[in-house]
Amino acid sequence: NAGVTQTPKFQVLKTGQSMTLQCAQDMNHNSMYWYRQDPGMGLRLIYYSASEGTTDKGEVPNGYNVSRLNKREFSLRLESAAPSQTSVYFCASSTGTIEETQYFGPGTRLLVL
Amino acid sequence: QKEVEQNSGPLSVPEGAIASLNCTYSDRGSQSFFWYRQYSGKSPELIMSIYSNGDKEDGRFTAQLNKASQYVSLLIRDSQPSDSATYLCAVNRDSNYQLIWGAGTKLIIKP
Numbered sequence: 328n329a330g331v332t333q334t335p336k337f338q339v340l341k342t343g344q345s346m347t348l349q350c351a352q353d354m355n356h357n358s359m360y361w362y363r364q365d366p367g368m369g370l371r372l373i374y375y376s377a378s379e380g381t382t383d384k385g386e387v388p389n390g391y392n393v394s395r396l397n398k399r400e401f402s403l404r405l406e407s408a409a410p411s412q413t414s415v416y417f418c419a420s421s422t423g424t425i426e427e428t429q430y431f432g433p434g435t436r437l438l439v440l
Numbered sequence: 441q442k443e444v445e446q447n448s449g450p451l452s453v454p455e456g457a458i459a460s461l462n463c464t465y466s467d468r469g470s471q472s473f474f475w476y477r478q479y480s481g482k483s484p485e486l487i488m489s490i491y492s493n494g495d496k497e498d499g500r501f502t503a504q505l506n507k508a509s510q511y512v513s514l515l516i517r518d519s520q521p522s523d524s525a526t527y528l529c530a531v532n533r534d535s536n537y538q539l540i541w542g543a544g545t546k547l548i549i550k551p
Contacts, residue, residue, distance in 0.1 A: 367448065367543055368543060369444075369528065369541040369542055369543035369544060370484070370528070370530075370541040371541075372538060372539075375538065385538070417483055417484075427472050427474075427532050427539060428474065428486055428489060429486075429530075429539060430486075431483035431484050431485070432483060433482070433483050434482075434483050
């Protein structure tokens with residue numbers, strides 16, 4: 328039981344390049360989330376998927392797209408990376424109930440030059 | 441005003457003492473409250489959750505919730521150096537089940 332996994336762990340991009348961050352969970356959770364964490368800013372929600380087949384924008388969606396491939400997998404795509412997207416990206420999942428305990432993956436450190 | 445506010449710290453506490461971490465929130469309709477611990481370079485992990493007014497104890501950790509005053513706190517008794525981390529407060533939005541996060545309080549336990 329791996330919980331939430333993310334790939335890659337670290338990536339360096341040049342401005343304008345694209346990439347996809349992958350996330351998978353094996354806890355049979357309904358809801359999945361993508362956050363970014365910047366120093367002093369806390370976690371900010373980029374996109375979330377309340378259930379398979381649905382996705383919604385969070386607080387900071389500009390410059391990102393997501394795909395809920397199936398119940399297990401939720402990917403985040405940067406179409407044209409910008410230095411402002413340098414951050415640590417976390418994927419999380421939860422049962423989707425009001426208790427809303429979220430379980431996090433190990434994170435992806437992204438540097439955009 | 442931020443929706444969830446925490447003192448950024450660092451909060452320095454001697455080993456063996458009680459560490460007290462505080463969090464205030466603005467959404468009066470919030471129903472679920474969480475404390476996560478995050479070690480440097482690692483992902484957040486759940487420490488405590490609390491849903492009703494009062495205290496909830498789990499080992500050395502006690503969460504306290506006061507909905508009238510809109511604050512939630514975390515007490516760590518018998519603090520250990522391994523408790524040194526950033527503690528994140530998270531509160532659900534009333535309008536949906538998304539969590540709103542505070543920026544975190546950095547706690548340092550001095551041996």
